[in-house]
Amino acid sequence: MTDTATSTGTSTRRLSTAKAISEAIAQEMRRDDSVFVMGEDVGAYGGIFGATGDLLGEFGPERIIDTPISETAFIGAGIGAATEGMRPIVELMFVDFFGVCMDQIYNHMAKIHYESGGGVNVPMVLMASAGGGYSDAAQHSQCLWGTFAHLPGLKVVVPSNPYDAKGLMISAIRDDGPVLYLFHKGIMGLVWMAKNRRSVDVVPEEAYTVPIGEAKVAREGTDLSIVTLSLSVHHALDAAEQLAADGASAEVVDLRSLVPLDRQAVLESVGKTGRLLVVDEDYRSFGLTGEIAAIVAETDPTMLEAPVARLAVPDTPIPYARPLERFVLPTTDKIVAEAKRLLA
Amino acid sequence: MSVEVIFPVMSEEDPTGEGVIGTWFALDGETVTEGQLIAEVQVEKVSADVESPASGVLRHLVPEEGTANQGAVIGRIE
Numbered sequence: 001m002t003d004t005a006t007s008t009g010t011s012t013r014r015l016s017t018a019k020a021i022s023e024a025i026a027q028e029m030r031r032d033d034s035v036f037v038m039g040e041d042v043g044a045y046g047g048i049f050g051a052t053g054d055l056l057g058e059f060g061p062e063r064i065i066d067t068p069i070s071e072t073a074f075i076g077a078g079i080g081a082a083t084e085g086m087r088p089i090v091e092l093m094f095v096d097f098f099g100v101c102m103d104q105i106y107n108h109m110a111k112i113h114y115e116s117g118g119g120v121n122v123p124m125v126l127m128a129s130a131g132g133g134y135s136d137a138a139q140h141s142q143c144l145w146g147t148f149a150h151l152p153g154l155k156v157v158v159p160s161n162p163y164d165a166k167g168l169m170i171s172a173i174r175d176d177g178p179v180l181y182l183f184h185k186g187i188m189g190l191v192w193m194a195k196n197r198r199s200v201d202v203v204p205e206e207a208y209t210v211p212i213g214e215a216k217v218a219r220e221g222t223d224l225s226i227v228t229l230s231l232s233v234h235h236a237l238d239a240a241e242q243l244a245a246d247g248a249s250a251e252v253v254d255l256r257s258l259v260p261l262d263r264q265a266v267l268e269s270v271g272k273t274g275r276l277l278v279v280d281e282d283y284r285s286f287g288l289t290g291e292i293a294a295i296v297a298e299t300d301p302t303m304l305e306a307p308v309a310r311l312a313v314p315d316t317p318i319p320y321a322r323p324l325e326r327f328v329l330p331t332t333d334k335i336v337a338e339a340k341r342l343l344a
Numbered sequence: 345m346s347v348e349v350i351f352p353v354m355s356e357e358d359p360t361g362e363g364v365i366g367t368w369f370a371l372d373g374e375t376v377t378e379g380q381l382i383a384e385v386q387v388e389k390v391s392a393d394v395e396s397p398a399s400g401v402l403r404h405l406v407p408e409e410g411t412a413n414q415g416a417v418i419g420r421i422e
Contacts, residue, residue, distance in 0.1 A: 014369045016384070191366025191386040200367050 004167075004208045015203040016189025018050030020162035021127075024169035025052065025089060027207040029059055032087060035173055036063040038074050039091030039127075048093055049129050049188050071101035075126065079109050082124035087173055095128040095144050095182060109178045110153030124179075125172045130158075131184035131231055131281055133329055134193055138317035141325070143230070143280075146287035148180050149258040155179040155212055156258040160187055160233040162201045164256055167210025175212065184231040184281070196234050213260035217269065221251035224339055225269040227292050228279035229255040232330055236279055239335035248343055258288065263295045267303075270296055274305035275342050279330050284312035309338050347398040349405075349419035351412045354387045360413050363387035365406050370396070372404040376421065387414060396421060 015023065029035045036059075037052055043066040046053035056064045067074040071092060078090035092098065098105060105126065112122050132141025149156045157172060157179060159165040165183065172179035189199035218233055219240050226236040233254045240250040253269050255262065270276045276296060278289040289310035296304060311330045319325045353359045363385050370382040376396045383394040396402065400421040406412045 012374065013380075014371075015381075016367060016369075019381075189367060191364065191384060191391050192389050195366065200369065 012202055013205055014200055015162050016050070016200045017159070017162045017165045017183065018047075018053060018188040018190060020166040020203045021051040021169050021183065022046075022053045022055060023203070024166040024207070025173070026055060026058065028170060028173045029055070029063065031207070032173075034085060035087045035089065036065065036081075037089045037091070038065040038067055038078055040067055040069060040093050042066060042091050047091060049183070049185055049193075050190060051091065051127060051183065051188075071097055072104055075101050075104040076108070078124055078126075079104060079112070079122060082122045082178075083112060083120050087123050087125075089125040089127060089173065092126060092128040094140050095130045096139050096142050098128075098144065098147075105148075106151045106153070110151060113177060114153060121176045122178045123176045125169070125181050126178065127181040127183070129185050130182045131186055132318045132325060133186055133231070135320055135322050135325060137320040141318040143182070143184070143282040145182050145258055146280075146282045146291075149261075149288070153178070154259060156182070157212055157256065158182045158184075158230045158258060159256060160184075160218075160230050160254050161198055162189070162203045164210050164216070164254075166203055167208050168212065168256065170207055171209045171212050174209070179212070182230075186231040187234070196231070198234050198237070210256070213257045213262060215253055215255045215257070215262035215265035217251060217265070218254040219250070219252040221249040221273065223249045223273055224275040224277060224342055225251045225253060225266075225273045226277045226279060226335065226339065227253045227255065227266055227269065229258070229288075230281065232279045232281050235330065235332045236335055238332045239339060242332070242336050243339055246340075248339065250339060261291070266292055266295050267299055271303050274303060276304065277309045277311065277335070277338055277342055279335055280310075280312040281330055282312060283315055284310065285315050287312065306342050309342050311335060311338050347400070347421040348417045349382070349394065349397060349402070349421065351385055351414050351416050351418050352392050352394060353414045354390060354392055355414065360415055361387060362411050362413055365408055365410050365412060365418060366391060368404060368408045370402050372402065374402050376400070376402050383418070385418075394418075
């Protein structure tokens with residue numbers, strides 16, 4: 001399986017990740033009348049992080065629906081519409097807000113297909129912003145993808161760049177089951193939010209898909225595998241450049257999806273390099289870093305030439321104060337230090 | 345003959361106030377077409393798209409993340 005873009009070699013048109021997501025939604029809405037968008041400030045404001053920018057003007061308030069601040073109600077409405085054959089894209093403004101609407105998400109969106117004996121599909125995308133690094137404190141800075149990946153019934157995708165963001169959104173909309181689509185605020189290419197240099201990049205103009213459940217090697221290397229996702233991919237690529245200057249060759253694996261998880265990609269990379277560093281901006285315990293380590297441990301621990309290293313947020317709320325927040329987040333400097341320790 | 349790319353006027357209260365070139369989507373020296381999205385600018389945390397006023401080769405006069413006043417010339421289409 002590969003992604004379906006055909007003109008990557010010729011197109012030079014660049015977009016931010018936010019505009020790439022918005023374009024994906026617009027193209028699917030033109031193709032399929034059953035696709036619509038619902039959420040807080042998705043219309044006139046264009047989504048708090050720009051994922052639904054410019055949609056209201058083209059599609060109008062019948063299909064781009066600004067909702068009251070009642071996540072249980074509008075996520076529930078989305079689920080109901082999906083079971084009746086619509087393809088809703090519902091935005092939960094911050095993933096941190098899942099607490100007030102989790103019953104709809106994990107007991108209904110995730111379980112209706114199972115509980116109906118496969119008779120009822122829920123072709124819905126639940127989209128939410130995630131991540132910190134900009135002093136928004138403990139209730140607006142979490143990643144939490146591990147929480148959702150833990151619960152059966154949902155696909156979970158987490159793009160790291162504009163190209164994947166567009167292709168994964170189109171795949172998510174076309175998927176016949178519920179997909180949680182999490183975008184880190186730091187990859188959106190927003191002027192007001194510490195724009196990352198890789199958050200604006202070439203995006204083909206035509207509609208294309210990136211397959212859900214397929215990781216991508218973002219940088220090839222031979223000495224060490226850095227397995228990560230989302231904004232941490234960018235930190236890992238920056239770290240790999242620094243390591244290369246010191247003569248170490250780091251491979252960076254961008255998971256792109258957590259559910260389904262591309263276990264084979266992890267094994268192929270670690271089989272080649274013999275060393276594994278897992279980097280995650282979610283909490284450390286009971287999360288992604290342990291899951292990735294377990295893949296290797298369960299399959300063939302003899303492929304490791306050193307113990308697995310994990311870099312994740314220590315089990316503490318995300319602090320507001322910038323020096324404290326930087327202390328808990330997996331930054332480029334920490335990735336370089338952990339990699340050097342693994343290679344020593 | 346060249347056509348000027350103007351920083352859009354976004355603020356009613358301060359229509360010549362300073363803003364930032366957030367992103368040049370089209371690179372310096374790139375061939376662009378009229379109406380193509382070429383930049384995103386920001387004034388006081390509000391952002392706006394800038395479309396190319398003509399077809400031709402884009403020249404940046406203000407770098408990405410550089411500042412400019414609303415209404416000022418930030419690029420040229422040659």
